[in-house]
Amino acid sequence: SSSSSASPHMDPHDEGRKKFKDFPYVSPPHRDLMVDLVSMVENRLDSQLLPCTLPPDVQYYQNESGSASASLHIRSGHKPSKIDFILGSWIHSELPTGGALNITSLSTYLSPWTDAPNFLLELIQSSPTLLVLILDLPPRKDLVLYPDYLQTFYEDTQLDTRRQVLEKIPGARSYISSSLYIRSLVSPTAITVRIETEASGPGRMEEVIKNNIDPIAKEVLGIWLDQCVCVDRAVEETERADLERRDGLVKSKTFEVDLGSSFPRLFGPEVANRVLGSIREYFIV
Amino acid sequence: SSSSSASPHMDPHDEGRKKFKDFPYVSPPHRDLMVDLVSMVENRLDSQLLPCTLPPDVQYYQNESGSASASLHIRSGHKPSKIDFILGSWIHSELPTGGALNITSLSTYLSPWTDAPNFLLELIQSSPTLLVLILDLPPRKDLVLYPDYLQTFYEDTQLDTRRQVLEKIPGARSYISSSLYIRSLVSPTAITVRIETEASGPGRMEEVIKNNIDPIAKEVLGIWLDQCVCVDRAVEETERADLERRDGLVKSKTFEVDLGSSFPRLFGPEVANRVLGSIREYFIV
Numbered sequence: 001s002s003s004s005s006a007s008p009h010m011d012p013h014d015e016g017r018k019k020f021k022d023f024p025y026v027s028p029p030h031r032d033l034m035v036d037l038v039s040m041v042e043n044r045l046d047s048q049l050l051p052c053t054l055p056p057d058v059q060y061y062q063n064e065s066g067s068a069s070a071s072l073h074i075r076s077g078h079k080p081s082k083i084d085f086i087l088g089s090w091i092h093s094e095l096p097t098g099g100a101l102n103i104t105s106l107s108t109y110l111s112p113w114t115d116a117p118n119f120l121l122e123l124i125q126s127s128p129t130l131l132v133l134i135l136d137l138p139p140r141k142d143l144v145l146y147p148d149y150l151q152t153f154y155e156d157t158q159l160d161t162r163r164q165v166l167e168k169i170p171g172a173r174s175y176i177s178s179s180l181y182i183r184s185l186v187s188p189t190a191i192t193v194r195i196e197t198e199a200s201g202p203g204r205m206e207e208v209i210k211n212n213i214d215p216i217a218k219e220v221l222g223i224w225l226d227q228c229v230c231v232d233r234a235v236e237e238t239e240r241a242d243l244e245r246r247d248g249l250v251k252s253k254t255f256e257v258d259l260g261s262s263f264p265r266l267f268g269p270e271v272a273n274r275v276l277g278s279i280r281e282y283f284i285v
Numbered sequence: 286s287s288s289s290s291a292s293p294h295m296d297p298h299d300e301g302r303k304k305f306k307d308f309p310y311v312s313p314p315h316r317d318l319m320v321d322l323v324s325m326v327e328n329r330l331d332s333q334l335l336p337c338t339l340p341p342d343v344q345y346y347q348n349e350s351g352s353a354s355a356s357l358h359i360r361s362g363h364k365p366s367k368i369d370f371i372l373g374s375w376i377h378s379e380l381p382t383g384g385a386l387n388i389t390s391l392s393t394y395l396s397p398w399t400d401a402p403n404f405l406l407e408l409i410q411s412s413p414t415l416l417v418l419i420l421d422l423p424p425r426k427d428l429v430l431y432p433d434y435l436q437t438f439y440e441d442t443q444l445d446t447r448r449q450v451l452e453k454i455p456g457a458r459s460y461i462s463s464s465l466y467i468r469s470l471v472s473p474t475a476i477t478v479r480i481e482t483e484a485s486g487p488g489r490m491e492e493v494i495k496n497n498i499d500p501i502a503k504e505v506l507g508i509w510l511d512q513c514v515c516v517d518r519a520v521e522e523t524e525r526a527d528l529e530r531r532d533g534l535v536k537s538k539t540f541e542v543d544l545g546s547s548f549p550r551l552f553g554p555e556v557a558n559r560v561l562g563s564i565r566e567y568f569i570v
């Protein structure tokens with residue numbers, strides 16, 4: 001891993017940041033995509049974000065045997081600002097069957113000073129020929145009750161055309177989360193696909209990431225930056241309280257259903273407790 | 286069509302009811318399924334339902350050339366009761382390409398005296414080998430904000446196991462509505478599948494309806510009858526107002542997006558205006 005190039009005299013937080021941006025275990029086009037997305041967010045929102053203050057052993061951690069390692073990077077928004085926090089991570093875990101599980105993700109949690117949707121990208125690769133992609137702007141309001149919100153953020157932005165493109169990749173079929181709550185969180189234009197390239201020979205997944213996923217993920221993040229987070233939305237006080245309640249529920253359920261179940265499985269209870277204890281304050285209000 | 290057996294002296298409303306329950310253009314297993322579902326609802330809820338009061342030329346209607354015909358049956362609930370109204374319909378339209386489009390549906394709209402989910406079944410057959418099935422208990426609350434509601438009506442009822450069974454039918458893949466609003470209305474356990482049986486020879490679709498769809502549709506309707514509409518739910522006054530607002534929006538958007546666009550296309554403006562004018566009062570408060 002290229003993390004060995006980090007100077008021993010480097011500030012531990014800079015080192016954590018560098019390690020996070022290494023994405024050392026994924027293929028070059030996968031790494032390029034993640035680095036580019038993180039840079040797009042940081043270039044645009046840097047002035048609104050505080051540095052990551054997670055302890056070094058939460059910014060980078062591994063299990064006892066060293067077969068699983070991970071990096072976590074959380075940057076809170078200045079208060080008050082439209083950003084609650086932004087979370088990036090990668091997880092690598094050798095599988096008992098040989099091969100490895102690699103997950104990279106970038107997700108945002110906006111604050112009740114805006115009602116604009118969040119951004120969510122997750123790439124889950126459990127073999128060189130199998131990839132799950134989750135790419136969405138999860139809504140922060142009930143779309144049934146707020147058709148104007150659906151119109152503004154999902155219809156006018158033509159998000160569905162991106163979903164349709166990725167759905168047509170050979171070997172792609174829709175991926176359905178086993179958690180009904182996670183299914184409820186995503187928008188009607190969510191891209192949730194499972195791509196299998198077994199039949200197409202080695203190197204095909206890298207091509208799919210580079211040629212299909214990379215441009216669409218950047219378009220969707222561009223829509224989020226230009227038409228969601230950077231637009232001023234008039235949020236009245238009662239609405240702000242509603243957003244606060246809904247956002248709080250989303251975060252605590254995400255912590256419980258998603259993070260709280262996968263971390264102990266991958267890293268053992270001790271490491272999982274340390275990491276979950278450290279990020280709990282972001283998710284549980 | 287067997288409607289010719291209706292006596293000319295029959296009360297026009299009884300005649301409309303009979304015509305609705307004839308389902309004259311669909312295959313025997315499709316007709317049996319619809320008749321059984323309507324009977325299940327009527328047997329269980331009859332005492333809470335008023336007779337259909339639609340005019341005879343709305344209970345049954347056709348376009349000018351006679352190439353499209355339809356039947357519509359709406360029964361309101363007694364006031365106050367947990368039922369707003371229940372709507373059943375069939376539509377038959379000869380296609381310019383030969384063949385015909387047949388749609389049969391049964392949907393319920395509960396009142397703000399309960400917050401339980403609605404029931405929705407729609408079978409859209411545009412050729413003998415192509416069927417779209419929509420089967421769901423559309424939620425009446427934001428599932429993200431009410432995880433207990435998700436637990437009670439969707440997790441504890443194991444609705445997702447039914448979706449998984451139907452998804453495995455050979456030739457089935459997920460069907461995605463072109464309307465983002467319609468997509469937002471359904472639950473995370475919604476069955477929305479497109480089943481193509483071309484490769485399996487004639488008669489295969491009838492088998493799929495009889496062996497796969499029929500038992501699952503009856504199970505889901507059974508869940509709705511036993512665990513949704515017939516359970517007393519404590520709805521407080523403020524919640525009732527919220528439900529009234531959300532239900533009202535759902536009905537007006539359904540009227541506009543779904544009925545308002547398909548009826549004129551199939552029956553021409555004059556017939557569509559008569560029918561839509563007559564059912565408008567149910568959907569627009």
